[in-house]
Amino acid sequence: MPLPWPEFLVSAAAPLAWLAQAGGPVLVAIGAVAMLLFSLALERWCYFRFVWRRQRQALVARWVRRDEHASWSALTLREVWTQELIARLSRPLPWLRLLVALCPLLGLLGTVTGMITVFEGLAASETSQARAMADGVARATLPTLAGMAVAVAGLLFTTRLEHIIRREDQRLHDRMARAVEEPDA
Numbered sequence: 001m002p003l004p005w006p007e008f009l010v011s012a013a014a015p016l017a018w019l020a021q022a023g024g025p026v027l028v029a030i031g032a033v034a035m036l037l038f039s040l041a042l043e044r045w046c047y048f049r050f051v052w053r054r055q056r057q058a059l060v061a062r063w064v065r066r067d068e069h070a071s072w073s074a075l076t077l078r079e080v081w082t083q084e085l086i087a088r089l090s091r092p093l094p095w096l097r098l099l100v101a102l103c104p105l106l107g108l109l110g111t112v113t114g115m116i117t118v119f120e121g122l123a124a125s126e127t128s129q130a131r132a133m134a135d136g137v138a139r140a141t142l143p144t145l146a147g148m149a150v151a152v153a154g155l156l157f158t159t160r161l162e163h164i165i166r167r168e169d170q171r172l173h174d175r176m177a178r179a180v181e182e183p184d185a
Contacts, residue, residue: 019146023143033102047089063176064179093165096154108144
């Protein structure tokens with residue numbers, strides 16, 4: 001039996017609320033960084049899928065329309081155009097690298113602050129409850145786990161994007177060179 005819409009939202013948000021409570025404000029910060037990281041990744045994927053090929057074809061057509069292709073100035077202009085287009089493709093790469101590097105550090109910060117909270121709680125209670133300490137340590141390590149998971153996913157995407165940029169750079173140079181020799185290519 002399907003749940004009514006508001007109850008469905010409440011039940012779907014319950015694990016996220018538990019995570020935010022267990023991991024503290026640092027886990028919320030990791031979630032915000034993850035949303036930004038994956039938004040940038042989605043934007044790059046959409047750009048590559050829907051915009052990049054049209055821009056590449058327009059650049060090749062612009063190069064073919066030129067009257068002169070062999071002089072030093074023409075080849076320099078071709079290189080500048082090519083690098084400008086590749087720069088558009090790789091524009092968010094420094095931000096992606098920064099966000100990937102930030103995630104494990106935020107996770108470590110969450111773990112350290114969580115451990116401090118656990119030890120302060122144990123010192124205040126003046127009892128040695130192993131179960132309470134184990135629960136506190138488990139909650140304290142949750143931000144590190146979340147930070148590492150987001151960093152690994154972001155690192156995989158960043159590495160793949162770098163590979164695509166290198167491949168497209170080579171393809172663009174090849175197409176620009178062949179376009180003059182074979183105008184129908």
